[in-house]
Amino acid sequence: MSDGLAHTGQAAAKVMDRVAEIVVATADGVTEASGWVARLLVYILIPIGFLNVALRYVGQYVEAQLVNNTWIEAQWYLYGVIFLLMFPYLLRHDGNVRVDFWYAERSDRVKAVIDLIGHMVGLVPFTALALWVSWKPVRDSWRIWEQSPDPGGLPRAPLKALILVAFILLGIQALATLIRLVAFLTGREARLSLGEREAPMRIE
Numbered sequence: 001m002s003d004g005l006a007h008t009g010q011a012a013a014k015v016m017d018r019v020a021e022i023v024v025a026t027a028d029g030v031t032e033a034s035g036w037v038a039r040l041l042v043y044i045l046i047p048i049g050f051l052n053v054a055l056r057y058v059g060q061y062v063e064a065q066l067v068n069n070t071w072i073e074a075q076w077y078l079y080g081v082i083f084l085l086m087f088p089y090l091l092r093h094d095g096n097v098r099v100d101f102w103y104a105e106r107s108d109r110v111k112a113v114i115d116l117i118g119h120m121v122g123l124v125p126f127t128a129l130a131l132w133v134s135w136k137p138v139r140d141s142w143r144i145w146e147q148s149p150d151p152g153g154l155p156r157a158p159l160k161a162l163i164l165v166a167f168i169l170l171g172i173q174a175l176a177t178l179i180r181l182v183a184f185l186t187g188r189e190a191r192l193s194l195g196e197r198e199a200p201m202r203i204e
Contacts, residue, residue, distance in 0.1 A: 017188070020179050020183070023175060024176040024179055026172075027088075027175065028092060028173075028176060030088075030172060031088040031089055031091075034169055035088075035089035035092075037085055038081070038089065041085075042082060045075065045078040045079065045082065048071060048075050048078065055067045055071075069148065069152040069153045070152045073153050073154045081162055084163065084166035085162075085166065085169075087166050087170040088166075088173035091123075092177075113185065115181055116182070116185065119178055123174050124174055127167050128171070131167050131168065131171070134163050134164055134167065135164060138160045138164050141156060141160045145157055146160070
């Protein structure tokens with residue numbers, strides 16, 4: 001009977017390991033895609049920003065209003081989208097800034113414990129709270145198809161929806177990060193194909 005229980009436990013552990021691998025691989029794939037989109041949007045943002053500046057100076061020279069709200073709002077919309085899409089990407093690549101004087105010189109295990117506690121106490125509750133307080137304003141914005149109050153402005157509803165999208169993606173990547181940390185602390189990292197944990201960014 002004990003052999004049967006042991007076999008069942010091993011089978012359950014293998015299933016959990018496989019689920020963990022799938023979750024992490026899926027989260028990483030989605031996160032990398034969001035980072036790729038954000039980088040692509042930078043190439044669109046730069047010429048729009050340049051165009052707005054050029055038209056503003058030319059307009060002053062010819063004493064005409066050449067810049068309109070559509071292009072101005074498109075510029076800060078793109079800023080917002082890039083910022084939101086980079087939430088999970090920075091977490092995936094450990095780009096979040098730590099308090100260096102009590103983190104940098106610790107062992108890898110202590111760093112993992114600090115990260116695990118920090119994510120559980122700070123990141124996960126914050127992400128859940130952000131989703132909770134954001135969904136109703138986003139829903140209402142879509143219900144009325146909220147528009148910019150400025151003439152020629154862009155719709156606000158799609159940009160507000162990206163707030164929810166960003167925090168959903170952040171929550172998914174947070175789950176993958178927690179799995180990585182637990183796997184490392186329990187000595188199961190080598191058994192799972194979770195990829196390498198990157199060194200945290202240091203601010204000198």
